[in-house]
Amino acid sequence: MTADARSRPRSRELHRRASRRTPGGVHSNIRLAGPRIFFESGSGPWLRSVDGDEYVDYLLGQGPNFLGHAPEPVVRAVSEASRTGVIFGGQHELEIEAAELVCETLGWPDMVRFGVSGTEAVQAAFRLARAATGRTKIVRFEGHYHGWLDNVLTAPDGDGWGPASAGQLASHLDDFVVLPWNDADRLAALLAAEGDLIAAVIMEPVMINAGVIEPRPGYLERVRELCTAYGIVLIFDEVLSGFRLGLDGAAGRYGVTPDLATYAKALAAGWPVAALAGRADLMEHFGTGEVNHSGTFNGSVVATAAVKASLELLRDEPPYAAIDQHGTALMAGIRELGQTYGIPLRAAGLPAAFHVSFGDADVVDYRTLQELDLARYEELAEELVGHGVWVAPRGVWYVSAAHGPGELDAALTRFAKTLTEWL
């Protein structure tokens, strides 16, 4: 790091310039949280800022850089493929190869449609579920994130959940029922009362966005049974968990198969691609034209080349064992630092994605997550960034295939230095 990594003179200058033409100087509101740093480049698990500071990256661009920054085989495949055109307004063979690879890699889906963002893939899933069931209501869960559009963006509002943004139409939330997650009895009770009105149940099968909380043993199985019993479409939002928790994502890890699932992020190593995958009888509603799913950029050469190269790499050189080892050691190292410094540092979740915070609670859902001292971690995150560890205030750390012993050592050394100076 530079002598005074906090001054970031070039980033400050660029932020002032950016803010004149871009609201807040950022193109996604999530980046309003945390320090405004401009990066010059990324390589493997490292980032270099325009101020000359090096960061060991455990944010991975909010998850996509699962193969590290600029993974050579994907960069090569994308640049070679794009030399001969990127969008045709018609079909090309890479689309087929990428779709086959997605379905074969995951194992359970029959068909896939590509899109550009996770947000859109979720909306396409809702449309299919409503068309297939002829019902309108959708059940979702506290703390799960499904994108930034009016019908899914929520914030705690008294004892319930309401719009999270000015300008958001509260009426778009009317068709959604929000339940506590990881409580199958609550879902069973709701379905007993109004199961025949529910088109879909959507969830992150591991609640990565809020606390990286795993499903209780048997929970996903019970949800699956309930959805089948009531003719409800079960949607797993695997935008974060897909291809990250293993080649077959959370569905494979927990052995529970949804009817539809959304993927993005680790699917294409940083290139903007999302996918909706599912059973043929549901997906074919798009094929007949009965249900509209459109997008100029869907299935572009760039997108499908990135998917193909990324999934081939994950299949041929699976990084999962190394990621497990790295993440496990990193979580253990962070806990050990807590003991050394006499502070209640908590690191919990899965090796590929875990949550760091302060406190000691039995965290099983969004409400119990609030028993932790999340605000104190936000302060620590800013200090960590100041010491060259790129993490977000929300506390979710992601490990990539590119992280190795050098990064583990750098992260823990920098973490210790941060605590020495901060406490």
Ligand SMILES: Cc1ncc(COP(=O)(O)O)c(C=O)c1O
């Ligand atoms: C589980 C989940 N679903 C949907 C989304 C929305 O995806 P995108 O930001 O690509 O629109 C995200 C984004 O973080 C996510 O984590």
